[in-house]
Amino acid sequence: MPLIKCENLHLHYDKTPVVHNVSFEVEEGDFVSIVGENGTGKSTLVKGILGLIKNADGKVIFDGISKNEIGYLPQQTSVQKDFPASVYEVVMSAFQNKSFPFYKKSQKQLADENIKLLGIENIRKKSYMDLSGGQQQRVLLARALCATKKLLILDEPITGLDPVVTAEFYELISELHKEKGLTILMVSHDVKRAVESSDKILHMDKKVLFFGKTEDYIKTEYFNKMTGGNENA
Amino acid sequence: MLETVSSMFSYDFMVRAIVVGILVSLCAALLGVSLVLKRYSMIGDGLSHVGFGALSIALAMNVAPLVVSIPVVVIAAFLLLRISENSKIKGDSAIAIISSSALAIGIIVTSLTTGMNLDINSYMFGSILAISESDVWLSVILTVIVLVLFVLFYNKIFAVTFDENFAKAVGTKTNIYNMLIAVLAAITIVVGMRMMGALLISSLIIFPSLTSMRVFKSFRSVVISSAIISVVCFIIGITVSFLYPVPAGPSIVITNLIAFLIFWLVGKIKR
Numbered sequence: 400m401p402l403i404k405c406e407n408l409h410l411h412y413d414k415t416p417v418v419h420n421v422s423f424e425v426e427e428g429d430f431v432s433i434v435g436e437n438g439t440g441k442s443t444l445v446k447g448i449l450g451l452i453k454n455a456d457g458k459v460i461f462d463g464i465s466k467n468e469i470g471y472l473p474q475q476t477s478v479q480k481d482f483p484a485s486v487y488e489v490v491m492s493a494f495q496n497k498s499f500p501f502y503k504k505s506q507k508q509l510a511d512e513n514i515k516l517l518g519i520e521n522i523r524k525k526s527y528m529d530l531s532g533g534q535q536q537r538v539l540l541a542r543a544l545c546a547t548k549k550l551l552i553l554d555e556p557i558t559g560l561d562p563v564v565t566a567e568f569y570e571l572i573s574e575l576h577k578e579k580g581l582t583i584l585m586v587s588h589d590v591k592r593a594v595e596s597s598d599k600i601l602h603m604d605k606k607v608l609f610f611g612k613t614e615d616y617i618k619t620e621y622f623n624k625m626t627g628g629n630e631n632a
Numbered sequence: 633m634l635e636t637v638s639s640m641f642s643y644d645f646m647v648r649a650i651v652v653g654i655l656v657s658l659c660a661a662l663l664g665v666s667l668v669l670k671r672y673s674m675i676g677d678g679l680s681h682v683g684f685g686a687l688s689i690a691l692a693m694n695v696a697p698l699v700v701s702i703p704v705v706v707i708a709a710f711l712l713l714r715i716s717e718n719s720k721i722k723g724d725s726a727i728a729i730i731s732s733s734a735l736a737i738g739i740i741v742t743s744l745t746t747g748m749n750l751d752i753n754s755y756m757f758g759s760i761l762a763i764s765e766s767d768v769w770l771s772v773i774l775t776v777i778v779l780v781l782f783v784l785f786y787n788k789i790f791a792v793t794f795d796e797n798f799a800k801a802v803g804t805k806t807n808i809y810n811m812l813i814a815v816l817a818a819i820t821i822v823v824g825m826r827m828m829g830a831l832l833i834s835s836l837i838i839f840p841s842l843t844s845m846r847v848f849k850s851f852r853s854v855v856i857s858s859a860i861i862s863v864v865c866f867i868i869g870i871t872v873s874f875l876y877p878v879p880a881g882p883s884i885v886i887t888n889l890i891a892f893l894i895f896w897l898v899g900k901i902k903r
Contacts, residue, residue: 449801467803473795482669484794484852495801500784503893526849546802 400462401426402550403448404583407457410440410447410482416455419606427463427549430576430583432593434625435603441586442474444603448584449552463549467496470547470581471582472539484527486538488525490514505544513544517551517571533558533564540571546563551575553585565589591627640874647719648768649760649827653866654774657811657836661862662782663817664837665855667791668845674724675712675814676834678731679821682708685734685741686822692745698770701822707816708734713810735830758829758881760873771823778816780850785812790851811869829881836862839888846892846899865891 401424410418418440425431432518433441446452448459449471470493490513494506506610514520517537522530536556543551553572573596575581586609587593592599600616602609602625609621616622640646668675708730714761717725742752754762761769782789791799792809799806817837817898825833840858848854869884874884 446797451797451800467801469801471798471801473797473801476795476797478669478671479794479888481849482794483845483849484790484870485852488790488851489794491795492787492791492798493802495788495799500787524850529849552801555842 401582402429402464404455404460405448406423406460408444408454408459409446409456409484410443412454413442413454417426417605418447419519420457420605421554421603421607421611422457423601423607425582425584427552427582428580429572429599430585430597431599431601432585432587432597433603434587434590434593435608437588439604440602444584445552445554452553455489458503468547470543470551472536472543472551472553474556475535476541479527485513485524486527486530487518487523489527489538490541490545493542502538510541510545513541513552514545517541533567536560536564536568537571544575547581550582550584553583554588555587565592572596590622595621597621636871636875640871644765644782645761645763646874648763648765650867651869652763652768652771652775652823653827653870653880654863655772655779656827656860657840657866658821658859659775659778659782659816659820660824660833660836661858662779662842662855663813663820663885664839664862665788665844665851666813666839667817668838668841669793670810670813672713672716672814672881673834673838675709675716676817676821676837678712678727678734679705679708679733680825680830680833680846681738682734683825683833685738685823687755687825688738688741696766696828698767698822701773701825702819705818705822706815707760709814710811713814718808738830754879755833756829757879758825758827758832760827760870760880762826763840772824774819778819779883781812781816785809786855789813794851823833827880828884829879832881832885835885835888839885839892840865843888843892843895846903861891861895862889 403425405421405423408418408421409416421444435441444451447454448471469485480561488572491502498506499534509605517540519534519537519541522534547585569592574585576583594613594617598609598613600609600613601607602621609616609619667676683701686701686704687697690697712727729743739752788804788809792804792806796806821833824836828836840862841854843861844857848857865887866884869887872878872881873880873883
């Protein structure tokens with residue numbers, strides 16, 4: 400059984416249809432990248448899967464994982480730009496639903512482990528808003544790792560990361576995939592990098608244009624178009 | 633100095649004002665951090681005007697003011713939150729309409745019943761004489777409830793304020809916590825309104841957190857420091873209002889303004 404199964408999923412945004420009849424599956428251990436032009440419903444699809452947007456039709460089925468065991472890395476919001484919060488506070492918020500009213504010692508240890516894993520222990524006490532884009536991304540990834548043992552769903556930011564930092568970030572995700580055996584579903588704005596790191600590609604333009612293995616995807620016209628036809632030259 | 637303190641505490645009304653005032657300042661500062669960061673500051677302003685309308689009607693009907701205004705303002709809090717969450721309606725203008733209408737209703741009701749007199753002045757700008765003996769206990773109980781709930785739900789309040797999408801994804805019922813924040817703010821505003829004045833109570837919510845954010849950079853340090861700033865400013869402000877013929881509300885607001893300027897300067901120098 401797949402970990403996530405989308406069946407004929409339809410999603411609306413302010414009553415405008417954005418995602419149309421999407422069906423696909425994420426198996427345990429997969430690294431699936433969602434690619435496509437800007438504004439083709441990639442982030443909306445992810446939000447629909449997580450239940451942040453109500454689906455207009457169709458369903459999302461989880462198997463072997465409950466909805467609140469997913470490590471989600473959302474795009475940044477405008478509120479966060481000048482939000483006073485330390486790195487540690489942000490990471491700890493992964494446990495918001497797992498203990499009440501205060502956090503447990505074991506959770507603090509797990510947070511410390513993940514902070515170390517992502518190499519951000521030197522900025523642990525710093526304020527989130529004073530960090531660079533790449534550092535902020537790592538903090539949010541640490542939080543996502545604290546929230547899950549199995550599945551990361553990432554919504555890669557379009558802006559704010561330079562190429563070097565983006566490369567590092569993809570490498571980091573690949574490592575987590577290989578070494579920790581995490582299943583990964585990632586919205587990607589960089590098709591070339593997505594193809595390098597993932598086993599499966601979902602190419603969408605409101606509906607699914609392609610879903611399948613990466614090696615098959617690179618033979619398609621969609622891939623050619625996205626990379627500017629360089630492969631033919 | 634010591635004489636001032638002992639003479640302040642020799643009046644029952646001052647003791648009442650100080651006890652309730654400190655509790656209200658604490659609540660307002662704590663909730664303010666979240667409201668300001670969520671860009672909900674206007675809700676505080678709207679609620680205080682609705683509170684004024686409710687208060688005038690309660691007095692006209694000759695019933696206990698808190699009993700009428702708390703439910704009215706809590707309902708208004710639900711409404712205002714819905715409006716600001718709905719991006720289709722222009723949230724800030726909708727709040728402005730509600731708050732000025734409530735203010736107008738309050739003034740009309742008061743003018744028709746007791747006449748435009750000193751009462752209106754004291755509702756608008758506050759009075760340290762406002763808290764009667766029967767109000768004290770209810771005020772204390774309500775503010776203590778607000779404080780306890782804030783501490784219990786502190787982690788969730790942070791999480792929902794910082795990242796609503798992530799919070800929803802891990803299963804937090806974010807709407808409930810947004811409501812909780814709005815309802816607690818509503819209670820705080822109603823309790824504090826008569827001392828601070830309907831026009832000035834929202835500053836108690838907005839000022840301390842803005843002040844502490846000039847200098848402090850983590851959520852916890854901002855929450856703790858704004859609570860301290862708020863109480864200190866209240867004590868200074870009310871002492872000034874005891875010594876000189878100025879109403880409590882404005883003198884507390886000016887103290888907050890001075891604190892803000894000092895912190896702003898410190899923040900500039902630290903950079």
